[in-house]
Structures are given as C-alpha cells and as structure tokens.
Amino acid sequence: MSIFIKSYQNLIGVLAIALLCFNCSKTEESSKTITESVTINFVKSLGGSKNESAQAITKTLDGGYAILGYTQSLDGDITNKTNESFDYWILKYDQNSNLEWQKTYGGTDDDRGNDIIQTSDGGYAIIGFSKSNDGDITSNQGAQDFWVLKLTASGTILWQKNYGFLGADIGNTIIQTNDGGFLLTGVLDVSASNGQGNSKNANAKHSKTAHAGGDYWAIKINALGAIQWRNYYGGSFTDTPYDAIQTEDNGFLLVGSSDSSDVDIKGNLGTYDFWVVKLSETGALVWEKSFGGSQTDEARSIAKSSDGNYIIVGNTRSSDNDVSINNGAADLWAIKITPTGNLIWEKSFGGSSFDVALSISKTVDNHFIIAGNSRSLDSNLTKNYGQNDAWILKIDTNGNLLWQNTIGGSEIDFAYDAVELNNKSIIVVGDTSSANFDLSANNGFSDLLIFKLN
Template sequence: MKIHLQIMLFCLISTAAVAQVAPAIEWQKSLGGTADDQAHFAQQTADGGYIMAGNTTSNDGDVSGNHGNGDAWVVKLNASNEIEWQKTLGGSLYDYAQSMQQTADGGYIVAGYTESHDGDATGNHGGDDAWIVKLDATGTTQWLKLLGGLDSDRAFAIQQTTDGGYVVAGYTYSNEGDVSGNHGSSDSWVVKLTASGTIEWQKTLGGTGPDAAFAIKQTTDGGYIMAGVNNSNNGNVSGNQGFIDFWVVKLNATGAIQWQKSTGGTDSDQAYSIQQTTDGGYIAAGSTYSNNGDVSGNHGNLDLWVVKFDASGTVEWKKTLGGSATEQAYSILQSADGGYIVAGYTNSSDGDVSGNDATFAFDVWVVKLNATGTMEWQKVLGGTNGDLANFIEHTADGGYVLGGYSASNDGDASGNHGDNDFWIVKLGPENLETQNPNRVTNILYPNPTQSILHFTRPLKKISLNNLLGQKVLENAGGEFINVEGLSRGVYVLEAEGFDGKPLSTKIIKE
C-alpha cells in the first residue's frame, strides 16, 4: 500500500488560544484466551494494520501453539482490525516479549527475556537470558539471539538503528558470557547488535546497588539516550537522592558515557520511557513516591512523573500528575504540536484524574501536556476490572494507538476472553473546539521544523532536495532526520515506505 503524504505549504496557523478536547475512542479490541494475556507494545504498520507483542499463558481463543507455561505472543491485525496472523514464541518454561518494532524490511524485531532452553529459545547461558527474535513480515522467525551470562539478564527495549542494526537495553546480574564490567548487583545493560544479531559492543552501567534500563532510543547525533533506575551512588552513578532514582544516561555511538543524571527524592522514583524532543532535549516519564528533593506536588501514594531535560541533561521542568491513589506512566511521546502524550494507569478518582468509575481496579490513563508541562486534557479508559496501557504511539491519521491489557468486559472494553486480554485502543486525532481549517496531520512532524523532523514509523532511503533538484541531505533511514544545518526554505523529501514504493512530499525548514 502506498503511503500518501500531503503537506500543505504556507498554511496559516492560528495563534488564538483554543481549548483542546481529549480524542475519542474510534475502536478497541480484546485479544487472547481464557488465561492471562498482556500486551507491552502496539504500533501501526506500513500496510495500515497493527502489530502487538506481549506475553500469554493461554492456548485457546485467539492463541494457538503455546509451547508450555508462558510464551511471548505476537499478533498482526489487518487494516480492518481482524487477526491476520498470530505467533507464539518460546520454549517449555516462561518467555516474555517486552518491546517490538517494525523494521525497515517490513518485518519485526522482538526483545524480551526467556527462561527456556528449547523451542524458540536455544543457547541459554543460565538463569534467564535477554532474548531477541527477528521475524519476517508474515511472522516467520528469521533468526534469534540469546544474550547474557550465568545469572539473570533481561531486555526491556529495542530499536532498529540507522545502520540497520539494533540497540537493546535492560539489566544484567551476570559478569561472564556476553557480559563484562558488571559493577555489582544488577547493572543497566546496553547491547549493540548488527543487522544479523551479532554483538558489536556491550556496556554495563551502574554502581554497587541494583540498577536497570527500561528504555533506549538512538539520538540524532548517532548516540543513544537510556532511561531507567539506579539505587547506587558510585561507579557510573552520581547524584542519587537517597533511594531508587530516575536515571537518564547519554551514550555516544560506541557506548561511552557522555553524561548521566540521577533525579528524584528519598523514596522510589522510576523512569520507564524516554524520547528525544525536537529541541534536542529529552522527555522522560515514569512514577514517583517522593515529595522532596527534585519532586514536588505529589498527590499521595504513587504519582505519574514527567521530567523534561535539555540536551546536556539539565532538568528544565518536571510534573507530578495523579490523585490520592496510584498512578504510573509507562510510555511518553512528543505530539505534533510540541506537547507530550503520556500513557499508563490510574486507580484514583480525584486530583488530576476524572472519569474513573472503578472503585478498586485501575484504568488506562492518557494525559496530554503542553510544551511546558501544563495538562491540557486527560482521559480514563476501561471497565470495572483492571485495565492498563503499556505503550502509546502515533498513527498515520494523527491519532494514537494504545497497547496494554484489560480484564474488563464492560465500559470501554468488550470481547474479553477471560482473565487479562491484550487490549488495543485506537484514539482519533486530538479535537480542537476551534478548528483551524488549514491544520493537517500526517506521519511526519513538526512541519515546518527548525531541526528534527520525526516520522511516526521508520522510513528508508531518505533524501532531501532543494527546489533546484539538488540533493542536500541523505540518510539510510530511521525515525527522524536532522535538518538543523539546512538553510531556511522549502525542500522535497523523498523516501521509501516499508513496501518499497516511493513517497515524495514537501517540507518547510524554518
């Protein structure tokens, strides 16, 4: 399917203040069997369908081929939201998918961890191993890789890099096998793989306490930004506030530390998601129990916490969000208007939270912040049982897709098969009470741009030409390009979608 991009040039952007309204649910789908099924990832695919990944202990309903105990489960939906194919991955023990991405060849890369030594998980080093599986576009396994040592090693995040390889982040307790340099207890662990899964380099990060990475992204300079937690104040860690802290680490292209930042209070503060922002800084989201140190405004118990960093790791602003019960953020992304969308869960019905009808269970919670952290809208989704979002991503129509799980069969959720189900929810574009008729939304943003042009899904063979037809920038592919060095003006972007068919559109460099 061709990717059609139409960007209106020189459109008049209204500067009048407008009230924003939370996007509506366009559709939702529960997927699974009679046992426990939990999704950790959802993304729109190049053909207009969706891909989901997580874990299942079912072997009925939508699930078939379970290898025993719990398997990783990957589900492909077509553009009509029907199951196109499903794939259980694993061995006779427990196997988990924590992160996934559609790759530039139209296939998929899956990361997680496995306890198994058989089936789809051969070569285990001992304990549980980080586990990487490459699938083609139809879900057939192309290769798999187990990474680790004799102790526990887990992967929580993966991204395809601009060279066609992959960067993986998680934690390790090992100090042998594929692992070296452990500082004691668990370390954050970053591994760079080639396109075929061979280790290029690995880096253990931390101190003598337990440290872990939950998110990693390649940055525009070819390096990486990692987010997670630390409970150390030695080794690679400095500035710990007294217990478990948000930990953000900037690495160069070969894994050397450029800077690190420990942020939080004297209680537990954990970062689960991070993204580079269009100004060259970073936005991170997670949770906090603290109400001192770097944290203020806690509503009671566990709050969702968002922290904005500049390019050198200095905190620009932070925001606690929640009510008197429990909130947690698992995913954050920058929106097309320069604000931020956060997704996780809540079981409050006060403070910043409204619309939660469950007395004791938790609901999916989506929050929109503006560029300086002020809340613009919030939306609670779910039913009377537990509902949670692990991931949110842009869709081609300017809306969002949520991936998580639901035990409900009422309210916003229907079709539950029993226990927790994979739950995918499609939200429409954000609505403005005063609409700008020239406002357009697509799979690249922001346009116009001063520096970073983001794509909501990776493109390949990217080039920019000026209006004389001269090529001024070329990139092998990825999720963004940096146009900061170009002169102001109009350029033609040419690239390929996942189907190999060309696309062409105009962008404005301010």
C-alpha cells in the same frame, strides 16, 4: 419597541442556531468513538518449557520488525542457549511475519531485555539489565547493571557495555539521539551507589543524603558507548522512569512514576503520580511536573503528536485532582501535555476492574496505538476470557477511542508493546500463560506472545 422586539427575535434566532450547532458538534464528537474496526490475522505463542516474554518491538527499515524480550528455556522455539538462566532474546521477522533469525545474549545469571530500537546504520541497540559477569558480559558492578548491546543488522555484537554500581540498576529505555549517540534511562539504586551516578557538574543537592532507594537515572553515551554525562533525579522514596523521548530543542522528556515529595519533586498529588521530567541536552533539570490524583498513578510511555504536543499513557486508581473519571479499580489513563508541561486533556479508559496501558506508538495516519492489559468485561470491553487479557486500543490525537480489542485465554496474558508496519498492519507483543480461546497452545509456564491485527 418594534426595534427591541426585532432585536430580541434576532437574538433568539442566533441562540437557536448556536445551540443547534453545539448539539451537532457534540454528536459528531461522540460519533468518533468506536468508528473503526480491526480483525485478528494471527495469534502465536513461542517458547519452551520454562518462561519467555516479549517486552518491546521496533519496526525495521525493510518493512519487517524485531522483537526483544527474554527466555529461560533450552528447548522448544529457542536455539543456541546453553543454560536455564534468563537471557536476552531477539527475533527478527520480515514484513510477512516470517522468522528470519533469532539470537540470545547473556551469561549464567539473570539477564533480561527491556527495549530495542533500530539504529541509523540499520543495526540495533538493545537495553535491559544483567546480573552476569560471564558469557557475553565482560563485567558486573553489583546486583543488576544496565546492559547495552550494539548489534549489526544480522544480530552480531559490535560492542556491549554495562553501567551501574553495587545495587539493582535496571535499564528500561534506549533512544538514539540526534548526534548519533544514545540516551539510556532506568532506575539507579542511589542508596547502594553511595550517591554515585551523577556527572561532576551535577547540582550539589543530588547526594546520597538527599536521595534514597530508586531514582530516575539518565545516561548519555556516544555511538561507541562511552559516557558523556549521567544524572539521577527524584526524591527520598521510589521514582521509576519507563520511557523517554528527545524534544525539538535536543533536550529530553522522561516519564514514569514517583511517590516522593521532596528534593526534585515539588508537586506530588498523592501516592504515586505520573512524573514528567524535562532535561536539557546536557542533562540539567529544566522542569518537572506531577499529574494524577490522591491514589496510585503510573506513567509508562510517551509519544509525540503531529501538533507538537505529547501524549502520555499509564494507569490510574484516582478519581480526583487531574483525574476526572475512574471507571473501576484501575483505568488506563491518557494525558496530553504541551512541550512546557501544561495539561491539555486527560481521559480514562476501561471498565470496573483493572485496566492499564504499557506503551503508546504513533501510526501512519497520526493516530496512536496503545498496548496494555485488561481484566474488565464492561464499558467498551466486550470480552474477557479469564484473568488479564492483552488489550490493544487506537485513539486519535484528541483522545477519542477509535477501536479496541482484547486477546487472551483463561490465564494471564499481557501486551507490552505494539507497532504499525508500513503495510498498516499492527504487530503486538507480550506474554501469555494461556492455552485456550485465542491461544491454541502453551509451551511451558509463560510464552512470548505475538499477534497481528489488520
């Protein structure tokens, strides 16, 4: 009996210690929330009397940064533009945020830039869509085409090419691949292309009769823009890719949204889902997975974590299936997956209104910056000046919120992209229609927005 009592007492002691350690662990985990802070260094709005927007930013080799978006104005901060159609607009800044140069590219119709990267030769590659067939554009295949430009370090065009068919084909993302070429991703209007847009070795099920509307479209080109392969992926409804990344095996992960439940999509959970597609180096579909719930869920950006897994961000209106919590109308939703697409964790951020993520990028300390917008004034969101405010967050690799801040005025303000510079300051870009609170002036309808955090 004494042996039993002693063993029982030892067991109670072990359980007590384990419970104490568990409580300590939970306390330490929760204390990670809002453990850092940032200060606003500056907020700037640039533009003219019409509409401007910044869609993407890239850190440059000289410690500065380059911004890509589009402009409609002929006045104000815009130079060397000859008509009021939309043109690509690129601005290059040094590490102290001094403007070094700016240039516009386009024709007499609607041309809008969506993504920019600095290339290994120190120049730039940019992508978006074009409706023009004059000016800097030599041809147009239909309504809109992917339009890609390769630039020197000073913004001079080395080459430009358009890719598309008769419909609205929108280029969203460009990445430089390990072989020195590029992967382009965006939307192909398969109905208008009459089933064209696949390489000859594509699966036979990829045809006009199997697909409809917009599909994920991936185009692999060499360093001079020549097509090496192109394939589309999706189903009979709307499938839109927003970001891509090259994987360790030289394949690719594409992320976006899908409301299809046929052809390439096998596990649709509701209306629109996060749809993740794994491709081989030659564009073959390796696997695909849907994440989300019964409502609308849209993935917008992907980044690789230091442990070899991937974090994907977007927004969710669901509160079931993969989504454990919904705080309001729409939440910023982040998920972490393995290289084979298994869900590691998922987390929702936001308040009782509409809150979304539009980009994610890795920081020097292996954490992540998320850019988006918010309409909420509760939960961790302590200020909202009007409608949508630009929203910037930092999370760690486990999805714990380290800090967040909003910038805006009484009108609509969006943050589309952000990057951490070598000096650890953060530059965020988007657009704004406000002229009060954080925004001192507005030049027209909407301005290009830049702000810096330290």
